[in-house]
Amino acid sequence: MSLKSMAELLTLSNLPRMMRSAWGNFLSLMTQRPNYGSPFYILWITTYGCNRKCLHCDWVWSRTSKEDLARELNDSEQLQLVEQMLATDAFGVTISGGEPLMLPKIREILRNLKNGGKRVNLCTNGVLLPRFAEELVAIKLDSISISMDSFRPEEHDYIRGVPGSFQKSMAGIESIRRLRGRGKTPKLVVKAVLSRKNFREIPQWVDTFQPLADTVEFQPIQDNLVHQIKAGEDSLLFQPEDEADFRAVMTELANRWPTFRSPYYQRMADFIFHPFELFDSGGFRCLFLSSFFLEISPYGAVGSCPGHYVLGNIREKSILEIWRSLETCDYQKKLRSKNNRCLCWTYNTFSNLYLLPLYKRSPWIKDP
DSSP: OOHHHHHHHOSTTTHHHHHHHHHHHHHHHHHTOOOSSOOSEEEEEOOSOOSOOOTTOOHHHHSOSHHHHHTSOOHHHHHHHHHHHHTSOOSEEEEESSOGGGSTTHHHHHHHHHHTTOEEEEEEOSTTHHHHHHHHHHTTOSEEEEEOOOSSHHHHHHHHTSTTHHHHHHHHHHHHHHHHOTTOSSEEEEEEEEOTTTGGGHHHHHHHHTTTOSEEEEEEOOOSSSOOOOTTOGGGSOOGGGHHHHHHHHHHHHHHOGGGGSHHHHTHHHHHHOHHHHHHHHTOOOOHHHHHEEEEOTTSEEESSTTOOOSEETTTSOHHHHHTSHHHHHHHHHHHSTTOOOOOOOTTTHHHHHHHHHHHHOTTOSOO
């Protein structure tokens, strides 16, 4: 979540709901005790099925056999999961994939979540948006995040693995813009995955997409628990010799646009090129994701991030039963420990920088 997105959430109308949802999470973090409330935010990766073949995402290459897709929650189980989400005080839900707009029940899923009072964000590659745009605007979906990895059509198509992807995604963006009117919901967020192949052109990317979107954001390519690149595509990963150019690009972005002055962007180079120095010098901890965030896989497995689906499965226990369990509390402590060397860099990472001083002052924390 970017600083701009956070600022939009922190309105007087949202604050009571946010505080009610977040307070129990914060108390659990500071006291190291099981959470009596609900997760603040839920990410549901609805399916690994996708209509693109992105080079920076190994899911489509390794998890989309007939056997894998058959293991995913069926239509009935998906709607039951929505009911479980509505039974929580979670402030918001992100629906992601794969490509969630390929799900037969996606309209019902999104409509039920909105009717149930959740703030709902849809992550999509945008290709199927034109056929869904009218209903997404009608139900007042809160935001749509659309992946655009280059402002050059041929480059975007290469990274996405399917010719014509750029034009179809641009048509998707335009369909929402046309139907919603200026400045109305759903908010449009255009995102890019920053790699060695496209980072030098990101200022031009911002120039291209900022007039079309309410927010533009990017995250670095990662080959870890968050995402795994396609086998053999190591050329997308940053190399030590890229550091000077990368820092120059980030400086240019910060000088031109205030949104890129946030800690998330300003420390991105440290994460890419010196991750464990960042960990050690800043006392980095996985605080926000481990304490406020719940992720659900297409198979119903529950965790704090894609590599940690170890908390349970919604086919066996409810979200609240899993979230409030002693086992979840113990695992959250493990993720927050200084001995946990798992590092990622997501839109929520900067939250750690603000939570860390409070966390270190807690009398219940033994390894600050």
